Amino acid sequence: QVQLQESGPGLVKPSQTLSLTCTVSGGSISSGSYYWSWIRQPAGKGLEWIGRIYTSGSTNYNPSLKSRVTISVDTSKNQFSLKLSSVTAADTAVYYCARGPMTTAFFDYWGQGTLVTVSS
Amino acid sequence: QSALTQEASVSGTVGQKVTLSCTGNSNNIGSYAVGWYQQISHGAPKTVMFGNSLPSGIPDRFSGSKSGTTASLTISGLQPEDEADYYCSTWDYSLSAYVFGTGTKVTVL
Numbered sequence: 001q002v003q004l005q006e007s008g009p010g011l012v013k014p015s016q017t018l019s020l021t022c023t024v025s026g027g028s029i030s031s032g033s034y035y036w037s038w039i040r041q042p043a044g045k046g047l048e049w050i051g052r053i054y055t056s057g058s059t060n061y062n063p064s065l066k067s068r069v070t071i072s073v074d075t076s077k078n079q080f081s082l083k084l085s086s087v088t089a090a091d092t093a094v095y096y097c098a099r100g101p102m103t104t105a106f107f108d109y110w111g112q113g114t115l116v117t118v119s120s
Numbered sequence: 121q122s123a124l125t126q127e128a129s130v131s132g133t134v135g136q137k138v139t140l141s142c143t144g145n146s147n148n149i150g151s152y153a154v155g156w157y158q159q160i161s162h163g164a165p166k167t168v169m170f171g172n173s174l175p176s177g178i179p180d181r182f183s184g185s186k187s188g189t190t191a192s193l194t195i196s197g198l199q200p201e202d203e204a205d206y207y208c209s210t211w212d213y214s215l216s217a218y219v220f221g222t223g224t225k226v227t228v229l
Contacts, residue, residue, distance in 0.1 A: 060217065096165070106167065107155060110165050
């Protein structure tokens with residue numbers, strides 16, 4: 001069974017860069033059959049897709065966040081990562097990583113999520 | 121601003137059939153299958169349907185369908201454990217991005 005686990009600082013200061021890592025177990029991130037995404041959810045609000053990466057390094061980002069987002073992959077560690085720059089309080093949210101099969105438009109496995117608070 | 125529109129809330133009694141809808145446009149639902157995600161008490165989302173296929177372990181009282189630019193998730197025989205928030209999602213080729221619905225809160229009376 002594939003499992004995804006987010007990790008990273010739970011508190012980030014305004015204007016700094018938020019950095020999170022998703023570790024994949026139970027399957028290889030290099031299998032080539034999946035996209036790997038980041039999704040977030042502010043408290044009391046809905047889900048927002050941030051971006052995705054393929055093992056080749058090819059990426060797609062949410063147009064509303066594109067200027068501040070970088071997603072990368074480390075196949076040797078079976079991990080992919082998120083960097084979100086110039087954060088504000090509006091970036092406070094639970095951040096999820098998720099897997100999506102290629103040629104489809106959905107996510108089949110999700111991480112448990114990690115809360116990131118932006119505050120001084 | 122969500123690209124997909126869902127009812128804010130739906131309720132039903134145990135055993136009742138309820139249907140949730142997800143409305144988009146030709147750039148998203150009209151072109152791709154839709155995924156449905158269950159979120160219980162603000163926990164991690166869980167995939168309960170993709171297109172009209174059930175993931176392993178999801179009870180067959182859940183079913184999915186689509187007509188034009190509207191997708192639906194039906195729960196036939198509502199159970200107390202189905203009380204949750206449900207989100208739809210798919211790819212939008214004009215945005216080159218995944219889009220989510222506004223979410224529906226299902227309450228079991």
